[in-house]
Amino acid sequence: MDRIADRVPLHDGFGRRFTYLRLSLTERCNFRCSYCLPQGFVKKKGLPAELSPDEIRRAVSAFSQLGLRKVRLTGGEPTVRPDFTEIIRELSCIETVRRIAMTTNGYRLAERAAEWREAGIDAVNVSIDTLDREGFAKLTGHDRLSEVVAGVDAAIDTGYSSVKINSVLLRALEGTGWEKVLEFVAQRDVTWRFIELMRTNDNAQYHAQQSTPGEAIRERLLHSGWTPVARERDAGPAIAYSHPHYRGRIGLIAPYSPGFCDSCNRLRLSSRGRLHLCLFGKEGFDLRNYLQHEDQQSELIDRIVSAMPYKAIGHRLHEGDSGATPHLASIGG
Numbered sequence: 001m002d003r004i005a006d007r008v009p010l011h012d013g014f015g016r017r018f019t020y021l022r023l024s025l026t027e028r029c030n031f032r033c034s035y036c037l038p039q040g041f042v043k044k045k046g047l048p049a050e051l052s053p054d055e056i057r058r059a060v061s062a063f064s065q066l067g068l069r070k071v072r073l074t075g076g077e078p079t080v081r082p083d084f085t086e087i088i089r090e091l092s093c094i095e096t097v098r099r100i101a102m103t104t105n106g107y108r109l110a111e112r113a114a115e116w117r118e119a120g121i122d123a124v125n126v127s128i129d130t131l132d133r134e135g136f137a138k139l140t141g142h143d144r145l146s147e148v149v150a151g152v153d154a155a156i157d158t159g160y161s162s163v164k165i166n167s168v169l170l171r172a173l174e175g176t177g178w179e180k181v182l183e184f185v186a187q188r189d190v191t192w193r194f195i196e197l198m199r200t201n202d203n204a205q206y207h208a209q210q211s212t213p214g215e216a217i218r219e220r221l222l223h224s225g226w227t228p229v230a231r232e233r234d235a236g237p238a239i240a241y242s243h244p245h246y247r248g249r250i251g252l253i254a255p256y257s258p259g260f261c262d263s264c265n266r267l268r269l270s271s272r273g274r275l276h277l278c279l280f281g282k283e284g285f286d287l288r289n290y291l292q293h294e295d296q297q298s299e300l301i302d303r304i305v306s307a308m309p310y311k312a313i314g315h316r317l318h319e320g321d322s323g324a325t326p327h328l329a330s331i332g333g
Contacts, residue, residue: 009066009067010063010066010067010068010267010304010305010308011308012308012309012311013308013309013311014311014313016263016264016265016311017067017265018066018067018068018264018265018266018267019067019068019069019070019265020068020069020070020071020072020236020265020266020267021060021063021068021070021071021072021266021267021268021269022072022074022266022267022268022269023056023059023060023071023072023073023074023268023269024074024075024076024078024268024269024270024271025050025051025056025073025074025075025076025078025081025084025087025271026050026075026076026077026078026080026081026271027041027075027076027271028041028043028075028076028077028080029041029075029076029077029080029105030077030080030105030107030142031077031105031107031140031141031142032140032141032142033127033129033139033140033141034138034139034206035139035168035170035197035203035206035210036203040141041076047272048272048273048288049272050081050271050272051271051272051273051288051291053083053086053087053090054090054291055273055288055291055292056087056090056091057090057091057093057094058291058294058296058297058300059269059273059287059291059300060091060094060097061094061297062290062297062300062301062304063267063304064094064096064097065096065297065301066301066304066305068096068097069096069097069098069099070097070098070099070100070101071091071097071099071100071101072100072101072102072103072125073087073088073100073101073102073103073121074102074103075103075271076271077104077105077107078102078103078104079102079104079107079108079112084116085112085115085116085119088100088116088119088120088121089119089120091120092119092120099122099123100120100121100122100123101121101122101123101124101125101162102116102121102123102124102125103124103125103126103127103166104124104125104126104127104151105126105127105140105148106126106127106128106147106148106151106152107142107144107147107148107151108151109124109126109148109150109151109152109154109155110147110150110151110153110154111154113151113154113155113157113158113160114154114158117155117158117159117160121160122160122161122162123160123161123162123163123164124155124160124162124163124164125164125165125166125193126148126151126152126155126163126164126165126166127165127166127167128145128148128149128152128165128166128167129167129168129170129173130167130173130176130177131145131149131177131180131181131184132176132177132180133145133146135173135176135177136148139170152165152188152190153188156188156189156190162191163188163189163190163191164190164191164192164193164251165184165190165191165192165193166193166195167181167192167193167194167195168194168195168196168197169194169195169196169197169211169212169213169214169217170197170210170211170212171209171210171211171212172210174212178220181250182246184248185246185247185248185249185250186245186246186247186248187247187248188247188248189247189248190248190249191238191240191248191249191250191251192248192249192250192251193238193240193250193251193252193253194214194217194250194251194252194253195214195253196211196212196213196214196253196254196255196256197210197211197212198255198279198280199211213254213256214252214253214254214257215254215257217250217252218239218252218254221241221250221252222241224243225243225244225245226241226242226243226250227241227242227243228240228241229241229242229249236253236265236266237253237255237260237263237264238251238252238253239251239252239253239254255315260314260315261278261313261314261315262314264278264314269287270284272288273286273287273288273291274286274287274288275287275304275307277307277308277310277311277312278311278312278315279315280315281311281312281315285303285307285310287300287303287304290303
């Protein structure tokens with residue numbers, strides 16, 4: 001009996017199928033974003049090493065046998081790993097993975113966009129919370145807005161199939177920058193996505209001070225002639241809006257909205273080999289012992305499948321419960 005084929009695709013007890021893996025390559029980041037790592041990355045003693053390229057390939061290979069079609073490389077900042085390009089090439093050799101994406105702060109994108117596209121990256125998300133130079137420097141700790149925007153343009157010119165901007169909704173930025181965003185989207189074939197600030201274990205006070213609902217963005221779009229577009233297969237939870245006068249789109253990710261988790265199609269693997277069923281779940285399931293040899297694929301697949309009954313119907317952010325997530329860089333956001 002083909003035991004693997006009997007289990008395709010991976011699913012949970014609520015009928016949701018999981019075709020999308022967010023793979024954190026590192027918790028490290030060279031930016032100090034105020035909502036994520038305001039003090040910068042602090043290395044903790046006693047932690048195991050980050051997954052090696054071979055361990056990463058074995059993990060993704062197992063998920064691919066369970067119906068995985070899309071992998072997103074995240075962090076921290078994934079490109080701080082010196083073997084980042086090697087990892088892309090390893091994963092691009094797994095035939096059943098149809099799409100490899102990455103999320104980045106963009107600080108190296110202008111110089112490396114072509115290299116990473118050639119290695120196998122299909123899509124890129126870039127974090128830009130404001131197009132105001134001083135505001136950007138204050139939020140991230142780096143005066144690099146022009147470099148990051150140049151990276152976005154390089155990705156577009158290089159031919160990535162999808163280029164998106166991630167922008168966290170913060171009360172400090174309310175009422176500012178909207179016209180700049182519209183101009184940016186009018187000139188470029190990108191999707192600018194506004195994301196509601198999510199509470200984690202270390203940002204409760206910041207969240208209380210800065211969180212703002214995405215409903216105002218939705219109303220502004222609908223009242224200005226923007227219309228929602230159908231979600232692509234294997235897409236994340238964003239709702240995108242288009243307008244006939246703009247080349248690009250605007251999106252909204254609202255994790256506090258009703259039904260946000262109903263169509264969840266993603267799982268997460270941390271940089272140290274823990275499978276997380278939800279960004280805001282508990283400690284996760286350790287897979288690392290099953291990533292050491294090529295002949296462990298069957299055991300690894302069994303381990304992944306055995307975890308699925310523990311996936312909850314949704315997060316508990318409304319109850320102030322962020323699970324085991326210390327900060328957004330810890331398991332890839």
